[in-house]
Amino acid sequence: MDVVSDAISAVRVGRPSSNRVRVGGRWCVRFDPYDGAGFHVVLSGDCWLLPDDGEPVSLGTGDVVLLPHGTGHVIADAPADAATLARAVPFDPAGDGSLPTLPHPHAPDRQVEMVCGKYRLDRSHAHPLLAELPPLVHLPDRAGGRPELRSALALLGGELDARQPGASLALPSLLDLLFVYMIRCWMAEGSTGAWPAALGDPMTATALRALHADPAAPWTVDRLAAEAGVSRPTLARRFTALVGKPPMAYLTWWRLTRAAALLRTTRDPLATVARRVGYGSPYALSHAFRRAFGTTPGQYRAGREAPGGRAPATPGEVLADGSLPGFRAVSRPASASGS
Numbered sequence: 001m002d003v004v005s006d007a008i009s010a011v012r013v014g015r016p017s018s019n020r021v022r023v024g025g026r027w028c029v030r031f032d033p034y035d036g037a038g039f040h041v042v043l044s045g046d047c048w049l050l051p052d053d054g055e056p057v058s059l060g061t062g063d064v065v066l067l068p069h070g071t072g073h074v075i076a077d078a079p080a081d082a083a084t085l086a087r088a089v090p091f092d093p094a095g096d097g098s099l100p101t102l103p104h105p106h107a108p109d110r111q112v113e114m115v116c117g118k119y120r121l122d123r124s125h126a127h128p129l130l131a132e133l134p135p136l137v138h139l140p141d142r143a144g145g146r147p148e149l150r151s152a153l154a155l156l157g158g159e160l161d162a163r164q165p166g167a168s169l170a171l172p173s174l175l176d177l178l179f180v181y182m183i184r185c186w187m188a189e190g191s192t193g194a195w196p197a198a199l200g201d202p203m204t205a206t207a208l209r210a211l212h213a214d215p216a217a218p219w220t221v222d223r224l225a226a227e228a229g230v231s232r233p234t235l236a237r238r239f240t241a242l243v244g245k246p247p248m249a250y251l252t253w254w255r256l257t258r259a260a261a262l263l264r265t266t267r268d269p270l271a272t273v274a275r276r277v278g279y280g281s282p283y284a285l286s287h288a289f290r291r292a293f294g295t296t297p298g299q300y301r302a303g304r305e306a307p308g309g310r311a312p313a314t315p316g317e318v319l320a321d322g323s324l325p326g327f328r329a330v331s332r333p334a335s336a337s338g339s
Helices: 003-011 082-086 147-162 167-188 194-200 202-213 221-228 232-243 247-265 270-277 282-293 297-302
Strands: 017-023 028-031 036-044 047-051 057-059 064-067 073-076 112-120 137-139
Touching: 003 167, 003 194, 003 202, 003 247, 036 147, 036 167, 064 167, 112 167, 137 167, 147 167, 167 194, 194 202, 194 232, 202 221, 202 232, 202 247, 221 232, 221 247, 232 247, 247 270, 247 282, 247 297, 270 282, 270 297, 282 297
Parallel strands: none
Antiparallel strands: 017 112, 028 073, 036 064, 036 112, 047 057, 047 073, 064 137
């Protein structure tokens, strides 16, 4: 797979869920912090998103919002003061998709229709691409812009309207597609993150695609440089500057992250897991896994704690300061030539 697909697959758990909701008048609904990613799509009308820590965001028809780290927030008909926020009703749509309203003698008769949903994510396998997403990604409607995202929204709205046979399969698939397109838009539209820069650089992107397409291959820096069509020193310098790790260190990290995901999501024997991620024997994988995770593959699969009472760490774990083990902050090089 490619980097974005792998980054999403490594953390996704179960199926996404969504609710189509309608509300008018005065209303204020709270979404508690969530161990996953939340999203909102405004199908018609306008409203406000009020993050627990951040500035209010005005939302209009066609706007999309992704909260990739499950940030707590309020959705309301207008910017709210502290007293109104304290009265916010927990999100719990009625069977007809309506939301509770606040009593108000002069409530405006503005109807709002939205899709509110969430993706279940296992952050212990987080790829740094997802970890560096901001707390809130706002994608306003733009005439003629983001055609892929607009097409996905049109399909989503049609599926919600019709409820045709097969909707139970089609709807989660469309929500997964929406997740991909939201991340694509964030990467394409002026993000200053390290990973948009890495994937926008032809040399580094080629190397990353090769590693993710076949992580079990017997990669060396020389072979990877040949794949990218550059010299070994050029690739090593460029890759390290953009990704934050040398190519072989990144490969080791990704192999072990994939092994952890396979141990959690499959019952494959350790020998099969080792072969799928590029280790020559179960012993070789166990040695590397214990060094990186502080526990054996069997203990990790069983969900047992590492010594000291702490849950097993993973190579993709987000630390308290928001960083990832082994990944340092990187900046976009001044030149994209890589020479």
